[in-house]
Amino acid sequence: MKRISIIIALCLIVSMFWSISLDESISLAKQNNKDLLSSKEDLQKANQTYYQVRANIYPQLNVVGAYSLNKTYLPDSAIVPPIDLSLGLDPDTASSNDYYLANVMSGALNSLVPSSPMEEGSMALSLQMQQVLFTGGKLNYSIKTADIYRNIQQLNYQLKEQDIILKTTQMFYSCLLADKLVNVQEAALETARHHLARVEAFANEGLVSDFDVMRARLEVAKLEPQLMQAQNSRDLALSAFRTQIGVNDPTIVPEGNLVLPPKLDITLDEALTQGLENRIELTMAKKGTEVANLQLKTEQAGYFPNLALQASAALYTKADEYAIEGDDFGTNYSIGLGISFPLFNGFATKAKVNSAKSGYRQSQYQEQKYEDLIRLEITQNYQKLRHAEKNYLVQEENMKMAERSLQLAQLRYENQVGIQLEVFDAQTTLSAIQLQYFQSIYEVISATRELQKSLGMNF
Known part of the structure; x- marks a missing residue:
């Protein structure tokens, strides 16, 4: 034992x-x-x-895009009263054609005068390419x-x-x-x-x-x-x-x-x-x-x-309001050869x-x-x-x-x-x-x- x-x-x-x-x-x-x-x-x-x-x-490919909305308030000194050229016509001698032309010109001038507030919408989209060649x-x-x-x-x-x-x-x-x-x-x-x-x-x-x-x-x-x-x-x-x-x-x-x-x-x-x-x-x-x-x-x-090829294709818009319509779009194409x-x-x-x-x-x-x-x-x-x-x-x-x-x-x-x-x-x-x-x-x-x-x- x-x-x-x-x-x-x-x-x-x-x-x-x-x-x-x-x-x-x-x-x-x-x-x-x-x-x-x-x-x-x-x-x-x-x-x-x-x-x-x-x-x-x-090739180096990059997509660059931006979308922005702008709203601008002008100072009172920059705001011009509406223009009415018909006020300067003589009622006794002015014809109906004269009043018509005066109203057209007044509308054209008023369209050039900024309003407050101003609203603007814009969008841009770009495809960029860069290729080293030599x-x-x-x-x-x-x-x-x-x-x-x-x-x-x-x-x-x-x-x-x-x-x-x-x-x-x-x-x-x-x-x-x-x-x-x-x-x-x-x-x-x-x-x-x-x-x-x-x-x-x-x-x-x-x-x-x-x-x-x-x-x-x-x-x-x-x-x-x-x-x-x-x-x-x-x-x-x-x-x-x-x-x-x-x-x-x-x-x-x-x-x-x-x-x-x-x-x-x-x-x-x-x-x-x-x-x-x-x-x-x-x-x-x-x-x-x-x-x-x-x-x-x-x-x-x-x-x-040094030699490089650069190219881009861009789609952009710019509108005087927030809403962007189909006919507001534009395009841009570019190609270039850079050398140093x-x-x-x-x-x-x-x-x-x-x-x-x-x-x-x-x-x-x-x-x-x-x-x-x-x-x-x-x-x-x-x-x-x-x-x-x-x-x-x-x-x-x-x-x-x-x-x-x-x-x-x-x-x-x-x-x-x-x-x-x-x-x-x-x-x-x-x-x-x-x-x-x-x-x-x-x-x-x-x-x-x-x-x-x-x-x-x-x-």
Whole structure:
């Protein structure tokens, strides 16, 4: 029953933790990383900028309309009394024709005199079109620049994604390493405490000296803070890992084996060639040089004229009252060709061209600088991996010798040829070498991933 209770307790403890694989960790990190999400929004903005610039090659159509009602009250001084020319005719001599003409003229003059209040209604509707015909290539260069810019943002997103994958992978395996180191330290401390109990028992029987007891106690005292440090390192590694994947759940623990990755069978020259062909940073630098070249061409296009076509069709009315009748409408059509030719601007265009030339040369220098840095990085990571692989082989041999030494010490002790202290020393040595062995595996994994990234490989 006691054994069953222990098993049930262990199962409950295990069920309290959420084990997560490397692939799941990388997926969560990409989903929750704020820098990567922000870079994705930059990519969307770059796409929309490209569409905005490209829209300038199409005709620009606008509908402009207005409808207004006006009512004006004139001052009293501006209001003229009605005119009646018939009052100036002599009734004795004026004929009926004279009165008729006088009334007609009076009506005509009164129609010219403003009345108060004056009411007026008007409406206008216009369809306007503008089409760029020639800009010296500036519009074409702007579209190409916007397209390259969005490609750069896409590459920048991929670069950030690679960085996140590499960092998440390293943290994942650092947690596995930290857990291994804690297990080794716990086993070593348990062995030291077991040895101390045996030595103290022998001391009570007078079989060992006080020096042997003191030595066993010092071993326990030395291993206890080492275990505490290993546990603290594991907690810190887990905390950093959970922050990296964007899930602050204290029950999340990485699940996997600390095993060697497939060996990268590649020479240094091959690595340099592959890296220079596939590195995203170098591709971005080349595209930056293309943008600088397009900027130079854009400034040089400032010497050429600009040509545009403009056309419009308008429908308008104007009435001396609020009501607009069907016969109040009029139409207007226009089409024109506009040209702008630069003659002299104080040599500003020449200065812009010279500045763009300098920017183009700077981009070329920057591209060469990136190439040199990438060569150096690949060389360093290549040598780091080869050193890590050699160190692993050494530690592997040390593990075999330490395990063999422990077997021999146990065999000598069982045959009463050796003493129990030899077994303890062999166990302590094996624990120390195990720490170095697991560390060497992690170094190979980390160095392999770093070299893969510096070669532009997807993993």
